[in-house]
Amino acid sequence: MLSYESIRSLVEAAEAEHCTIGALALRDQAEQLCQDEAMIVHQMDVNFSVMQDAIRFGQREDQTSMSGLTGGEGWKMLQYSATGGLSGPFLTRAMSRALAVAGCNASMGKIVAAPTAGSCGILPGCLVSLYEERGVSRDAVVLSMFTAGAFGMVIAQNASIAGAQGGCQAECGSAAGMAAASLVELMGGTPQQCADACAIALVNQMGLVCDPVAGLVEIPCIKRNAAGVMTAFSAADMALAGIRPYIPADECIAAMRAVGDALPASLKETAAGGLAATPTGRALREQVFGAAETVE
Numbered sequence: 001m002l003s004y005e006s007i008r009s010l011v012e013a014a015e016a017e018h019c020t021i022g023a024l025a026l027r028d029q030a031e032q033l034c035q036d037e038a039m040i041v042h043q044m045d046v047n048f049s050v051m052q053d054a055i056r057f058g059q060r061e062d063q064t065s066m067s068g069l070t071g072g073e074g075w076k077m078l079q080y081s082a083t084g085g086l087s088g089p090f091l092t093r094a095m096s097r098a099l100a101v102a103g104c105n106a107s108m109g110k111i112v113a114a115p116t117a118g119s120c121g122i123l124p125g126c127l128v129s130l131y132e133e134r135g136v137s138r139d140a141v142v143l144s145m146f147t148a149g150a151f152g153m154v155i156a157q158n159a160s161i162a163g164a165q166g167g168c169q170a171e172c173g174s175a176a177g178m179a180a181a182s183l184v185e186l187m188g189g190t191p192q193q194c195a196d197a198c199a200i201a202l203v204n205q206m207g208l209v210c211d212p213v214a215g216l217v218e219i220p221c222i223k224r225n226a227a228g229v230m231t232a233f234s235a236a237d238m239a240l241a242g243i244r245p246y247i248p249a250d251e252c253i254a255a256m257r258a259v260g261d262a263l264p265a266s267l268k269e270t271a272a273g274g275l276a277a278t279p280t281g282r283a284l285r286e287q288v289f290g291a292a293e294t295v296e
Helices: 008-018 020-033 037-058 071-083 088-107 122-133 138-158 172-186 192-207 222-239 248-264 279-289
Strands: none
Touching: 008 020, 008 192, 008 248, 020 037, 020 071, 020 138, 020 172, 037 088, 037 122, 037 138, 071 088, 071 222, 088 122, 088 222, 122 138, 122 172, 122 192, 122 222, 138 172, 138 192, 172 192, 172 222, 192 222, 192 248
């Protein structure tokens, strides 16, 4: 059974077995849960369907969050994608999907925490885009979700996937690293290139703080999901091009933990610092919850 102690161990095990990290993780999960691999795959396929449903929900023009602070971001980006935008139609539609899933979460819709609710749009923004627009088979996409999960388990074990513990680098940063690894695998990259892509993504999200306005996973969280998609795609492309991160993925994860530990409490999901503490951020909090009572 896999220990998920390091990315290096995942790469070495996959290389030794001459298989993908996704196939390795699938077999391990089947053994640990004492279930047939087909059943495990079916369960992951259901998760992928939930991601697709969340995108459709979040791309509705009338999508509005429970607080009323956000809504319609997925629809607006989808409309804009028809122009091609600066990033091109494929990437703008991928951003739309990420925004849509995060919006679905803010509307109390059903999502897949990948690895968290705050970062739920990044993995589907990447994988659904490849499936629906690049002709990648559903079976391959579902298998790559095991790769993302394996990377996420290593990150959770060695650093954190919680904004309250490590800042948003632990949520959107981890999600971008997981997505980058799965993208590389889907494009035929090696296990080592999956690790490199994860490292590059983590480096580019290092130090990202968690500062939700009014304590809600909406501002700036929804937009960070779109940014995480772009980080994942760019990291995957760099790895596939043969560009190395120089700092191994496991050392990047260790650095992320150290950075998270060094962040003050005000920047770890307490809504006491960063954007949450700006004049507009405080005003939005009062809009939702009313004026804070003063203690004499």
